Amino acid sequence: LGWINREGTSRSNEAGAVPMTCWSGGRRASRPVPDGATPPELEVALVGGSWFQGYGVADDETFAWQLGRRFPHVRFDNFGTGGYGTLQAGLSDELAVEAGRLATALVVYGFATFHAMRNVQTYTWLEGLRARSGHRLVPPRAEIVEGALVRHPPVAALPDWPLELRSARAATLHESAYRRALRERDAWAEPVTRRLVRDLDRSVRDFPARLLVAILYGDDDEIDRYVDDWRRHAIAHVDCRVPGDPWQPGLRVGGTGHPNAIAHAHWA
Numbered sequence: 001l002g003w004i005n006r007e008g009t010s011r012s013n014e015a016g017a018v019p020m021t022c023w024s025g026g027r028r029a030s031r032p033v034p035d036g037a038t039p040p041e042l043e044v045a046l047v048g049g050s051w052f053q054g055y056g057v058a059d060d061e062t063f064a065w066q067l068g069r070r071f072p073h074v075r076f077d078n079f080g081t082g083g084y085g086t087l088q089a090g091l092s093d094e095l096a097v098e099a100g101r102l103a104t105a106l107v108v109y110g111f112a113t114f115h116a117m118r119n120v121q122t123y124t125w126l127e128g129l130r131a132r133s134g135h136r137l138v139p140p141r142a143e144i145v146e147g148a149l150v151r152h153p154p155v156a157a158l159p160d161w162p163l164e165l166r167s168a169r170a171a172t173l174h175e176s177a178y179r180r181a182l183r184e185r186d187a188w189a190e191p192v193t194r195r196l197v198r199d200l201d202r203s204v205r206d207f208p209a210r211l212l213v214a215i216l217y218g219d220d221d222e223i224d225r226y227v228d229d230w231r232r233h234a235i236a237h238v239d240c241r242v243p244g245d246p247w248q249p250g251l252r253v254g255g256t257g258h259p260n261a262i263a264h265a266h267w268a
Contacts, residue, residue, distance in 0.1 A: 001081075001088055001092060001095070001139075002083075002088060002137070002140055003081070003083070003139075004025075004081060004092070005026040005027070005028065005053070005081055007022055007023060007024055008021070008022065009022075010022075012055060012253075014055070014056035014254055014256075014257035014258065015056070015253055015254020015256075016056070016253065016254065018056065018057065018058045019058070019059075020054070020055070020057075020058075020059065021059050025079070025096055026079060026081055026092065027077050027079055028053050028054060028059070028062065028064065028078040028079075028080060029059045029078075030059075030062065030064035030065050030068055030076045030077065030078045031065065031068050031075070031076075036075075040073060040074060040075035041073040041074065042074045042105050042106070043075050043077070043104040043105055043106075044067075044074055044077070044104060044105065044108060045077050045079060045093060045096065045106070045107045045108070046063070046076060046077065046078045046079060046107075046108050046110065047080065047084075047089040047090070047092055047107060047108070047110070048080045048089050048110030048111070048112075048115075048216075049081065049082060049083060049085065049089070049110070049112065049118075050080065050081070050082035050083065050084075050258055051080070051110055051216050051258065051259055052064075052080030053078065053080030053081055053082055054080070054258075055257075055258045056253035056254075056257045056258040056260070057253065057258070057259075057260060057261055057264060058261070061261035061264060062264055063078075063110075063264040063267045064076045064077075064078035064080075066264060066265055067268050077096075077104070079092045079093065079096060080110065083118070083129075083139070084115075084118070085115035085116070085119040085193075086109070086111070086118075086119050086193055086196040086197060086200065087119050087140055087142050087151065087196055088139065089109055089115075089200070090109075090196065090199065090200040090203065091140065093107055093203070094203055104207065104209050105210070106209055106210050106211075106212060107200075107204045107209055107210070107211050107212070108211075108212045108213075109197075109200060109212070109213050109214065110214050110216050110267075111197075111213050111214065111215050111216060111226075112217035112218060113217060113218035113219070113223070113226075114217070116189035116190050116192070116193040117186070117189050118139070119141065119142055119192050119193050119196055120141055120142065120143060120185045120186075120188050120192050121138060121139065121182070121185065122182060122189060123179050123182040123183070123185070124186075126138065126178075126182065131156060133157055135157035135158055135159065135160065136157065136158040137154075137155070137156065137157060137158075138155035140152060140154045142192050142195075142196060143185075143188060143192060144191060144192060149192070149195045149196070160174070161174045190222075190225070193226075194226065194229045197213065197226075197229075197230065197235065198229075198233055198235070201235045210236065211235060211236065212237065212238065213230065213235060213236065213238070214237075214238055214240045214267065215227075215237060215238065215240055216259075216267065217241060223241075240266070240267045242266050242267075246259070246263075250262065251263045
C-alpha cells in the first residue's frame with residue numbers, strides 16, 4: 001500500500017487543526033464506537049483518497065459519518081486514505097477482506113480524475129512525495145504491458161545521486177533525468193485507471209459484493225470518457241460532484257484546503 005492511516009487521533013495541518021480519529025486497519029472513525037453491540041443490517045465500505053477520508057474535517061462531519069447518521073441500520077467503514085488513487089484504494093479493500101476486517105455488501109469508491117496520475121506515478125505526483133528519511137518515495141503503480149495490466153510494488157526510498165545533497169548541479173541533473181524517465185506516464189494515466197476500475201469491480205464481485213463509483217471531481221470531458229467505459233462494463237456509478245467550481249473557498253477547509261463539511265454533506 002505504501003502507507004496506511006495510523007491508529008489513534010491526530011490533528012489536521014489545515015485551518016482549524018481538527019482532531020481526526022482512525023481505527024484499526026486504517027479506518028477513519030465513522031460513528032461513535034468502532035463496533036456496536038447489535039450487528040448492522042448492511043455493511044458498506046468506502047475507499048478512496050483524502051477527499052473520502054475527510055482530511056481536515058471533524059470526524060462527525062465527514063461523508064461517512066453523515067451517511068451513518070442518515071442510515072443508522074447500515075455500518076459504514078471508511079478506508080479513505082490521503083494520497084491514494086484507484087490502485088491503492090482497491091488494495092486497501094482487498095487487504096481488509098483478507099484480514100477479516102470487512103464482510104461487506106457494497107463498496108463505494110470515491111473517484112476523482114486526479115487519481116489517474118497517482119495510479120501510474122507521474123513526475124508531477126512523485127516530485128512531492130518523500131519518505132521520512134527525505135528520500136523520494138514511490139507508491140505502488142500500474143502500467144499496461146502488451147495489453148496486460150501489471151502492478152508494481154512500492155519502493156520505500158529511491159537513493160540520491162552522489163553529492164546531490166551538497167551540489168545544486170548534481171541535484172538539477174538528477175531532477176532532469178528523473179523527469180525524462182517518467183515523461184511517458186502521463187499518456188498512460190487514463191487507460192490504466194480505466195483498467196484498474198474494472199479490476200476493482202471484478203474483485204469486489206468476488207467477495208461477493210457490488211461496487212459503486214461515486215464521482216467526486218473531474219472535468220466533463222474526462223468524466224464522460226470514464227462513464228462511457230463504465231457503462232460498457234456495467235459498472236454502477238453516480239455523479240456526486242458539487243455544482244459549480246469545486247475549488248471555491250466556501251467549499252474548502254479554511255478556504256484553501258480539502259473539501260469541507262458542506263462538500264461532504266453534498267456527497268452524502
